[in-house]
Amino acid sequence: MHINVFDHYHFQDSLIHRLDARVKAAVTVAFILSNAILPDGNWLAFAVAWLVLLLGNDLSRLGLGYTFKRSYIVLPFVLVAISVIFSPLGKPLAQWHLGFITLIPTNFGVARFFSILVRSWLSVQMAILLVATTQFPDLIHAFEHLRLPRILTTIIAFLYRYLFVLTDEALRLLRAREARSASLQGRKRGGRLTWRAKVTGSMVGQLFLRSYERSDRIYYAMLGRGYTGHLRTLNPHAMTRLDWLALILSLAVLSFIQLLGWVR
């Protein structure tokens, strides 16, 4: 496995890629919020939101199906919402007898279930589009501009940088465990539960100590380059006219979607 599995940025030269990270982050959040406040069952409004998403895919030159292909990650969670189909509100649509349980799907429940599904599915695609078109460090810079506390953005920057180093270390530990866990035929593999937990726990402990000691060395490296407890960064981002235009247009489209959803 290679580090690139973690890197969801997809290099392209496109309008969306060039937009300021702040604009993209703000529009993403606004899009998700817009979906969340649309009333249940407003399929027209949801469809327009989906068109916006398709347009985003197209403008970023990733291909129309780019975010769709990666949106399956919400599927497991959909299980949680299935029970809503059988909401007692609304008109019964059918009656299913499963043994001694009677399930009654209602029109309200079905609309609610599919609305949750669509909201979640649209939202996750927008988030995928955001990271596919924005380098993560740019996103961190954007959050600094948006006045997120410096200490948090710094922890996130360190997390991003060492994510790759430490997951590599974790994978090496896992491989070492694999290499030493042979199983004899007909014997149950893996030992007792407490033993397995102990092995995994020791790996976690080891990873902890290595990270701890590495943080000391990084601290030295920072000291060596003049760090005195206050972090400074450059602010190389500036909003262009195009960025403002994109922001205003997007917010206008989202307002239109809200209008579609609420005015009937």
Added chain:
Amino acid sequence: MLLSPAPLHIPDGFLTPFISLVFWGATMIMVGLAISKTNKTLGERQIPLMGLMAAFIFAAQMLNFPVAGGTSGHFLGGALAAIVLGPWAGILVMTAVIAVQALLFQDGGLLVMGANIFNMGILTVVIGFGLYRMVIHRKIGARLVAAGLASWLATMAAALLTSLQLWLSGASRLEIVLPAMLGVHTPIGLGEALITVAALAFIERTRPDLLTSEKAASGGGRGWIIAGIIVSLLAVLLSPLASGSPDGLERVAENLGFLEIGQSAPCEILPDYTIPFLGETHLSTIIAGMVGALVLLGLLILLGRSLRKSPPHT
């Protein structure tokens, strides 16, 4: 896939804007407090340390191990982070982990991130550190048992709160989501507890200086004990109540006006709408929970003993 976390990362679309904002508010207050506390009390060395600890928690979540019946023991890490770093730094570290999981991997949504941070990064830290803080000056055996119990309970409390949020948002029916979530998380919490205990025992053996009681106590005062106990009691009392009589809980929420604001339309449970196996489910949830707790306690004591006997690695 290596990154398949426990089903606690709520995606966008499942919580209503109202519930999302309420938990964003609570999370922002706690994170804001954590920032001002860490800025005041911790040295400049703490910044790279917290960054690396966040990366560590992230990487450690990949080290899962089979528990039973096809489920894997996953590691959330909130309790461990709080115990080794102190509660405030623990909250910041977990916030960063959950934020990156949502931003970079879409593991959990953005609008609901406040709720996710609250469930997995604040609740787990309060319970984890609060219960550990009680026995902080005791011997390692007692501390390990407390850490194990605390991390199991923290996972269960996170599952409970997640269920309640989903229910209040009208995304799921309480009598289904609650037993399901608690049931799934009983073995997951067991894995969490075992890994936390074994990891702490490993650190105690190799670098006991990192776990001295003065060091841990300097991270958070005695107030944490009270907070930890109250939150734990709430979780312990609320889960049987909620699974035993969801109607009662529903009525309370309704009286408080939660359901009307929280949902675009409330999913009321009609009195004559019952599922025959319901009673059994509640009973079995409670019994399973109790049995789980007992098994856990036994395992922890066994593990504590075997760890103390084994010679230190050199």
Added chain:
Amino acid sequence: MPVKHPPDYEITIPECKGDILRIRDLRFAYPDGRVALRGVSLNVCEGEKVAVVGPNGAGKSTLMLHLNGILRGHGSISIAGMSITRENLPIIRAMVGLVFHNPDDQLFSPTVFDDVAFGPLHMGLPEAEVYTRVDEALAAVQMDDFGKRLSHHLSAGQKKRIAIATVLAMRPQILVLDEPSSGLDPRARRSLINLLRELPITMLISTHDLAMVEELFPRMVIMDEGFVVADGPTAKLLEDGVLLEAHGLEKP
């Protein structure tokens, strides 16, 4: 077992006015009780390129960490006539560029630009100057267009070069490198050697790579068990098989 070898050679330090680095009787023990330096004395002149060699645990890295005040032992260190005190630290850290053994510890920012800019920014330089310094440093290690790249996408050799650029951006008087050639494949090692040859700067490195020392560094210092056991012209020391063997070294 501490082996003390009195230096058999008269220490021939080239004539120079105003040593840029002067260490006298430096001693240091880690908090866990491990004694790392047992009285080290060393002079380095401006423009000199000196290699410190010796087995693992000889105290080389500990010595390096003293040079810009990260560790503070007993004894005296002066950099261009200044002793290391709390007031002098910012100047000293700008003058002594320390490159760590593992570039993953040195490159702690998400992007190459952020990392190279870290030093100049924390020296308090104005923004325009910071950009100039970054461009200049990246050009010096022949990595001109790498500013936007992500650190974790670089190869080991590239990381090493960027790590050197991060301290060059501070325009140091002395470049201190801890095991620069370890972990590099032959091609990356060769290009690093060429780079070090061309950098017009005083250089003190610790290494196990005696072939590189022979090629690049006219003066060699052998350390063992916290002592300097030999200090002299590389060509001369490398001929003494007995001395090399006593300290776990092999003639290239």
